Amino acid sequence: MKFRELALTFLSWAAFLIVIFGVGGLIIFLMYRGISAINLKLFFGDTPAFDAIFALKPVWNGIWPAVAGTLSLLLLTMTIVLIPGISCGVYLACFASERERDFIGESVDILAGIPSIVMGLFGLELVIILRRFFLPDATTCLFLSSLCLAILVLPTLITATRSSIEALPSQLKLTAEALGMSKSDTVRHLLIPSAGSGILGGIILTMGRTMEDTAVIMLTGAVANAGLPRGLGSKFEALPFKIYYTSAQYTSSDELMQGFGTALLLLFLSWILILAAKIFQKRLMLKWQIN
Amino acid sequence: MLRFSALLISAILGTVIAFIIISGIEAFIKGSGLSLFGDVWNPNAGRFGILMMIQCSVLLAVSSLFTGWFLSLGCCCILNGLAPKFIANLLMGILTLMTAIPTVVYGFAAVFLLVPLIRDALGGTGFCWLTASMILSLQGIPTMTFIMNSAVRSLSSETKITATALGMTPIQHLSRVVLPLSSKAMISAAILGLGRAIGDALLPTMLAGNAIRFAKFPLDSMRTLTAHISLVLSSDIGGGEHFSLLLSGALLLTFCAVISFISRRFGRKINL
Structure with missing residues (x-):
């Protein structure tokens, strides 16, 4: 074996081991410390679960408010992003002219490259401007966070939708055309349903990105102690922010345990989402025998 | 309707960019007495230079890109025939799971595992350039590996039969034929990795220590532009700190937009 082959073999195995041990070490450490913290008490503290879920009693030392905050953030963001994201993806895949595809594709790429902290800064500045000129009592809140998150995850949804439709075999389009279907009928009744599970996978992927992002929400309204979110204009707690906050500001070993439990919970949720997304995307591939 | 929502994307992008850039320029003009690009950070003296944050951002990004890129290259070779099938499958599974690990979880685990290790082994506080760079490079591996992998896989299957017929072993095939051919994908992975x-923001904030100074050694504490934005409280709106924040945002945005632009031009060349 010459030097180059030897070096490459060495590099590859070293990389393999570093990745396995690096990530494996971090994850196993997290599980070792956090698995015992995942129980009902982590969520609801000393409040009975039933009362906590229906907001009959406040939860003082559990992460239920953060869970509720993340859920409402997720719901709101997906509501904002779903229609523009999917229709933009469909338009790019089916209708756009060469020049539009170039231009809009470029915009999507640049938008995807904007760091999330800059998007958070955008939200913060938006509020400052609003406060100075229009609404003196505007403040960072749940709605603002959802809006900025929606802009942040928009490219993910567009790209996933577009590539699911573009991955469909071209015979499908040709057959529809040969049968005399109009372009809009083809898209609505044939292409979108055919790419359905891929688009669903894209939606789940987008949910994952929304859930894990921390940099945006910490500038646009997430706080450490807000209780349950009370409305669009209120401050809120969220799981990733809770983790970030605990790592810097924990005061007791109980809080630290709670941090480990929360981190592990977020990790599991993210993994469930990505596995679901992969399964749906795989189903699309199998259905149309795309490799 | 569809067309409208598609054009909406460009409008949103335009708004965000214009907004950030204009605030950045405004901050630069209004804060001209504060030497915003200077190398002194002393709020009491009214000096809010962000040169140190720029230096730290560049150092951290380049160092973690360097290690991350080589590790990704290694992973890519493992995936493409350098290792037995089951090892490749195992690595693929792990990389897929890695794409879903939230950054904040990486940060949290590293604060309580890696930071004490570094502190005990090498001294200092443990919150330093080295720690942040290690985790940042780990975090960037899946994206870069997948970009490299898609190019390498298609090139490899195209040339496999010819190479085998010429008597090349799989490793020779990979190192002498496929990798040189896929150099453009390698560069575009690096460009994208640099932008990421x-x-x-999270890893530098949680792991790098956040001291405002020029970092010289791996154990030095540092504060990057992104960490600067996430740390400064916005209580003094219109003050020097706020201006420095806006300028940092504008710089980051410009840099990342340029990177997307370059990698798109580059990507088009690969396809041709």
Whole structure:
């Protein structure tokens, strides 16, 4: 074996081991410390679960408010992003002219490259401007966070939708055309349903990105102690922010345990989402025998 | 309707960019007495220079890109025939799971595992350039590996039969034929990885220590532009700190937009 082959073999195995041990070490450490913290008490503290879920009693030392905050953030963001994201993806895949595809594709790429902290800064500045000129009592809140998150995850949804439709075999389009279907009928009744599970996978992927992002929400309204979110204009707690906050500001070993439990919970949720997304995307591939 | 929502994307992008850039320029003009690009950070003296943050951002991004890129290259070779099938499958599974690990979880685990290790082994506080760079490079591996992998896989299957017929072993095939052919994908992975590394806010904030100074050694504490934005409280709106924040945002945005632009031009060349 010459030097180059030897070096490459060495590099590859070293990389393999570093990745396995690096990530494996971090994850196993997290599980070792956090698995015992995942129980009902982590969520609801000393409040009975039933009362906590229906907001009959406040939860003082559990992460239920953060869970509720993340859920409402997720719901709101997906509501904002779903229609523009999917229709933009469909338009790019089916209708756009060469020049539009170039231009809009470029915009999507640049938008995807904007760091999330800059998007958070955008939200913060938006509020400052609003406060100075229009609404003196505007403040960072749940709605603002959802809006900025929606802009942040928009490219993910567009790209996933577009590539699911573009991955469909071209015979499908040709057959529809040969049968005399109009372009809009083809898209609505044939292409979108055919790419359905891929688009669903894209939606789940987008949910994952929304859930894990921390940099945006910490500038646009997430706080450490807000209780349950009370409305669009209120401050809120969220799981990733809770983790970030605990790592810097924990005061007791109980809080630290709670941090480990929360981190592990977020990790599991993210993994469930990505596995679901992969399964749906795989189903699309199998259905149309795309490799 | 569809067309409208598609054009909406460009409008949103335009708004965000214009907004950030204009605030950045405004901050630069209004704060001209504060030497915003200077190398002194002393709020009491009214000096809010962000040169140190720029230096730290560049150092951290380049160092973690360097290690991350080589590790990704290694992973890519493992995936493409350098290792037995089951090892490749195992690595693929792990990389897929890695794409879903939230950055904040990486940060949290590293604060309580890696930071004490570094502190005990090498001294200092443990919150330093080295720690942040290690985790940042780990975090960037899946994206870069997948970009490299898609190019390498298609090139490899195209040339496999010819190479085998010429008597090349799989490793020779990979190192002499496929990798040289896929150099453009390698560069575009690096460009994209650089954008990711410089834009990440959580890991530098949680792991790098956040001291405002020029970092010279791996154990030095540092504060990047992104960490600067996430740390400064916005209580003094219109003050020097706020201006420095806006300027940092504008710089980051410009940098990342340029990177996307370059990698798109580059990507088009690969396809041809």
